[in-house]
Amino acid sequence: MDEIHLAADVSNHAHRREEALRELGVAVHVHDASINAVPPLSLTPSGGGDHFAVFTPYFRKWETAHRRGVLRAPRRLAVPRLSGDLPGELHRGATSPDLAAGGETAGRNLMANWARTGVDGYADLHDALADDATSRLSPHLHFGTVSVTELLDRVGTASEGARAYTRQLAWRDFHHQVLAARPRSATQDYRTRHDRWRRSDRDFEAWRDGRTGYPIVDAGMRQLAQEGWMHNRARLITASFLCKTLYLDWRRGARHFVDLLVDCDLANNQMNWQWVAGTGTDTRPNRVHNPLAQAKRYDSEGTYVKRYLPELSDVDVRHVHEPWTLPDDERAALDYPSPVVDLREAADRFAAARGIGKKNGTRR
Numbered sequence: 430m431d432e433i434h435l436a437a438d439v440s441n442h443a444h445r446r447e448e449a450l451r452e453l454g455v456a457v458h459v460h461d462a463s464i465n466a467v468p469p470l471s472l473t474p475s476g477g478g479d480h481f482a483v484f485t486p487y488f489r490k491w492e493t494a495h496r497r498g499v500l501r502a503p504r505r506l507a508v509p510r511l512s513g514d515l516p517g518e519l520h521r522g523a524t525s526p527d528l529a530a531g532g533e534t535a536g537r538n539l540m541a542n543w544a545r546t547g548v549d550g551y552a553d554l555h556d557a558l559a560d561d562a563t564s565r566l567s568p569h570l571h572f573g574t575v576s577v578t579e580l581l582d583r584v585g586t587a588s589e590g591a592r593a594y595t596r597q598l599a600w601r602d603f604h605h606q607v608l609a610a611r612p613r614s615a616t617q618d619y620r621t622r623h624d625r626w627r628r629s630d631r632d633f634e635a636w637r638d639g640r641t642g643y644p645i646v647d648a649g650m651r652q653l654a655q656e657g658w659m660h661n662r663a664r665l666i667t668a669s670f671l672c673k674t675l676y677l678d679w680r681r682g683a684r685h686f687v688d689l690l691v692d693c694d695l696a697n698n699q700m701n702w703q704w705v706a707g708t709g710t711d712t713r714p715n716r717v718h719n720p721l722a723q724a725k726r727y728d729s730e731g732t733y734v735k736r737y738l739p740e741l742s743d744v745d746v747r748h749v750h751e752p753w754t755l756p757d758d759e760r761a762a763l764d765y766p767s768p769v770v771d772l773r774e775a776a777d778r779f780a781a782a783r784g785i786g787k788k789n790g791t792r793r
């Protein structure tokens with residue numbers, strides 16, 4: 430083999446891979462993969478520094494930054510003749526039973542429908558768990574079956590929904606530039622809070638298996654297992670539950686997401702986990718997403734919970750987020766666990782660990 434052409438990537442793993450290939454004596458050509466609307470590290474803070482550590486000033490620059498135009502697809506592509514065996518099955522382990530369709534045709538259809546009928550409602554509906562009213566384009570953006578440049582062009586900025594959506598796409602670029610500048614943040618705290626995380630396998634397994642006894646957390650984790658994807662609001666709730674309520678290391682949770690998420694992207698996964706754990710770029714690092722408050726606010730009828738937890742499908746809306754409040758006989762008839770932790774005790778434990786006086790969680 431004489432040459433290798435690679436798409437650029439921001440992770441430490443990607444840098445090490447390039448070095449290893451060069452050491453083999455192969456000519457390595459790294460190409461701009463254009464997976465971002467604004468390339469990582471092309472914007473820097475006016476006050477100095479190699480990257481933005483806070484989203485809002487980044488977004489102000491991102492909005493007015495130059496973006497390349499949408500290019501036409503080439504009519505023909507000259508590709509080298511391949512010899513030898515190509516890897517067959519790349520995926521190890523079981524596939525989520527309800528995985529969405531992949532590929533460019535599916536991606537382009539989804540993008541067209543989203544731009545026509547979905548995006549205008551985004552500002553109002555993106556957090557409503559039961560409505561499932563986000564674009565679900567993340568796997569396509571990750572695999573390149575949809576171009577972010579074209580997507581931004583298609584949705585425009587005319588409606589409030591389109592502007593809110595564009596902002597989310599900027600978060601994606603924001604996390605990429607953080608990881609590009611600090612590649613070690615994939616595995617190390619971006620900003621240490623000197624956490625001495627607990628190591629309970631029992632609690633971790635309850636979380637991983639969607640058996641914590643908190644329906645909103647368990648519904649998110651079951652959605653992940655079933656679809657290989659989870660609603661953003663549920664990602665925030667389940668991740669906060671792991672790091673702040675159970676006080677377990679964010680890396681354990683991030684690893685599980687890496688194993689199951691079809692949209693898994695190292696920068697977005699690890700930096701969002703760090704954001705939630707308070708070791709990343711969140712300017713309020715000790716905020717806790719209280720699962721009961723979140724459930725009542727974003728799934729007030731319990732529809733999302735019932736969709737993924739069939740064992741609670743007959744439970745009245747007054748109890749669906751707190752099944753422990755059911756009369757004893759009804760509760761005993763359910764195949765559903767008691768809460769793995771008491772929320773007040775958990776909040777006290779977290780406050781003590783972080784050396785803060787405030788005990789009750791706040792909401793995002």
Ligand SMILES: Cc1cc2nc3c(=O)[nH]c(=O)nc-3n(C[C@H](O)[C@H](O)[C@H](O)COP(=O)(O)OP(=O)(O)OC[C@H]3O[C@@H](n4cnc5c(N)ncnc54)[C@H](O)[C@@H]3O)c2cc1C
Nearest residue numbers: 563564565566567597598601661664668693694697698701
């Ligand atoms: C703990 C945690 C882990 C996450 N892991 C990933 C991951 O591995 N890959 C991934 O693409 N996103 C990740 N996200 C961000 C977000 O949850 C997903 O991008 C979003 O849920 C994908 O669904 P959607 O395409 O319908 O999003 P939409 O709401 O339709 O948003 C459109 C696009 O904007 C981008 N986007 C939206 N929110 C974020 C965000 N907070 N950070 C970065 N980009 C965002 C995504 O590319 C998304 O496809 C994570 C969030 C959390 C809290």
